[in-house]
Amino acid sequence: MRAAGLDIGSRTVKLAVIEGGRTILTRKTLTSHDPLDAARTLIDGVRYDVIVATGYGRHLLKGHLDCPVISEIKAFAIGAKALRPSCRVILDIGGQDTKAICLTEAGEMSKFEMNDKCAAGTGRFLEIMANALSYTLEEFSKAALSAEEAEKINSMCTVFAESEVISLTAQGAKRHEVALGIHKAIVSRSIALLKRIAPPGELFFAGGVAFNECVRVLIAEELRRPVFVPPDPQIVGAFGAALYATRQAKGT
Amino acid sequence: MNDAVEPLINDEYAGEPPSKRVLAYLQSQRKRGAKIVGTYCGYAPVELIRALDLVPATLCAFSNATIDAAETVLPANLCPLIKSSYGFIITDTCPFFGISDAVVGETTCDGKKKMFELITDYKPMHVMDLPQLPDEPEALAQWTTMIYKLKGFLERVFERTTTDERIEDAISDTNLKIRKMNQIFDYVALDPPVVGWGELYDIFFLAQSATGREMAPLVDDILKKLERRRQDGYIYGAPESTRVMVTGCPVAGDAAKVFNAIEAVGGMIVALDACSGMKTYGAFIEEGTGDPIGAIAARYLTIPCSCMTPNDRRLTEMDKVIERFKPDAVVDVVLQACHSYNVESHKVGENVQDKYGLPFLKIVTDYSQSDIGQIRTRVEALLEMCK
Numbered sequence: 001m002r003a004a005g006l007d008i009g010s011r012t013v014k015l016a017v018i019e020g021g022r023t024i025l026t027r028k029t030l031t032s033h034d035p036l037d038a039a040r041t042l043i044d045g046v047r048y049d050v051i052v053a054t055g056y057g058r059h060l061l062k063g064h065l066d067c068p069v070i071s072e073i074k075a076f077a078i079g080a081k082a083l084r085p086s087c088r089v090i091l092d093i094g095g096q097d098t099k100a101i102c103l104t105e106a107g108e109m110s111k112f113e114m115n116d117k118c119a120a121g122t123g124r125f126l127e128i129m130a131n132a133l134s135y136t137l138e139e140f141s142k143a144a145l146s147a148e149e150a151e152k153i154n155s156m157c158t159v160f161a162e163s164e165v166i167s168l169t170a171q172g173a174k175r176h177e178v179a180l181g182i183h184k185a186i187v188s189r190s191i192a193l194l195k196r197i198a199p200p201g202e203l204f205f206a207g208g209v210a211f212n213e214c215v216r217v218l219i220a221e222e223l224r225r226p227v228f229v230p231p232d233p234q235i236v237g238a239f240g241a242a243l244y245a246t247r248q249a250k251g252t
Numbered sequence: 253m254n255d256a257v258e259p260l261i262n263d264e265y266a267g268e269p270p271s272k273r274v275l276a277y278l279q280s281q282r283k284r285g286a287k288i289v290g291t292y293c294g295y296a297p298v299e300l301i302r303a304l305d306l307v308p309a310t311l312c313a314f315s316n317a318t319i320d321a322a323e324t325v326l327p328a329n330l331c332p333l334i335k336s337s338y339g340f341i342i343t344d345t346c347p348f349f350g351i352s353d354a355v356v357g358e359t360t361c362d363g364k365k366k367m368f369e370l371i372t373d374y375k376p377m378h379v380m381d382l383p384q385l386p387d388e389p390e391a392l393a394q395w396t397t398m399i400y401k402l403k404g405f406l407e408r409v410f411e412r413t414t415t416d417e418r419i420e421d422a423i424s425d426t427n428l429k430i431r432k433m434n435q436i437f438d439y440v441a442l443d444p445p446v447v448g449w450g451e452l453y454d455i456f457f458l459a460q461s462a463t464g465r466e467m468a469p470l471v472d473d474i475l476k477k478l479e480r481r482r483q484d485g486y487i488y489g490a491p492e493s494t495r496v497m498v499t500g501c502p503v504a505g506d507a508a509k510v511f512n513a514i515e516a517v518g519g520m521i522v523a524l525d526a527c528s529g530m531k532t533y534g535a536f537i538e539e540g541t542g543d544p545i546g547a548i549a550a551r552y553l554t555i556p557c558s559c560m561t562p563n564d565r566r567l568t569e570m571d572k573v574i575e576r577f578k579p580d581a582v583v584d585v586v587l588q589a590c591h592s593y594n595v596e597s598h599k600v601g602e603n604v605q606d607k608y609g610l611p612f613l614k615i616v617t618d619y620s621q622s623d624i625g626q627i628r629t630r631v632e633a634l635l636e637m638c639k
Contacts, residue, residue: 059628073632111611111612112630
């Protein structure tokens, strides 16, 4: 049986198709102004027997495909547990949400915390800050890693932080030190969220921001514990949804 | 709700916002010459108001529509309940405020007490100084004094007086109302339940202004309908719904988006642990003490509001609610910038998770509809934890 999971995030739509426990296809596209169209384009021509949607656009898709939906929190919990059976704590930094999820030994969600309703400390925040410093996302992370000192960024509001970055550069602050300051700000916010649910052990880091090496390094340093990043951290939710679809179909 | 079932209060206001029915009630009271006293909070001692043959009215505080106007004066980063209340007054859009002949406030929080300073010129207004360490020996004496001062204020404004007998009578009327409301709550506690939050709000709203004696025959009729629903096997919501207790700040109007989100993802609200819900009906006022004002003061000081410290009663009362209504999950609603409920949420979360093993979710929100998607995702994940 082929099961598909579709994760309609705020910035990216992700598709994972699995068969016999193996991932046989993944696809991604930008969500754009029309998430439904983006989702349709992504599944166009893809063969599957069952499909489950997740992500903030899940209910939109449910109306068109008549498929079951699960929250992205559950999808990440299922996906992370399958990819890393020892996983007890997940940090997912996506486009507009940051989630910290705590799992029981059996892999059931026991607690979760999410950021406030604004985009502070999320992927979108990093995008805007990179843009304010005229970096691509790849350059942004590399530049931050190369800095010895960090400029302190005090504001976590995306709009105010952007003004802060502009005034720092206007004062002659070094661009890569500002970049490091921004990365530190996002990390300290994520760690505060993690500490609220305070589970022990290795951290499973997922979501698009987990591609950012500087964030990964800073989190490991701050937490003083191992950080595991799956090969494709962005696909964990879609993969979890596909696994859920398989289990539902099998009735387990 | 299933349309086939008869509304619990089957009058011309069935299906309308619950405020319409209570407004009509107040207007009928005005017609008979009664004077209205506007209140904002569960600490307003309504027994004293009634003993002076005055009718209490809860003032508007739950609409996003008046917040823009309020923010021309008040800071944006303030509790939406305070902003909304103030906005209603300066835009003259709260009909309850319009028909009130006097207004009573309490120093429950900094935002409210400073907002009250801005509305003193609209109506005769009295602010009660609420002690916030309720277990200190002097708290009861102070709050009793404040109730006497309110009595003086109301007697002056309305040029009338009252007696201990009449206050005692108002106490027994409140106790009758509490008994009656709890008979309804027995049906909310059923599993599966036969009544939802919307119909309960119809009753709560009317009971803010109507007396216990007026409510009693209506409640008896409601109880008959609820018993019939039970016997007919009627279930409110889906049979497999997750039972949710909602606690925290008052919720109504635009904040009811949280209730709607819970129901939209398959939850069923079985306990409303807030001043806008069941909290008012959690304890009786002692009768026959010979000191009715002292008895009123003693009861009101036990209201487990987060403005009190320490507020262990919040947890002990919540335990009773959990044991009675048997929720599967708990949602704590915190209105933006309500520091006391926000901080207290930590203890609430620990209590429900550690003591009862219930999944817990804190939602910090305001009256705008901008976070409906995020609220829904969180509530959905909470309910997924119950399966």
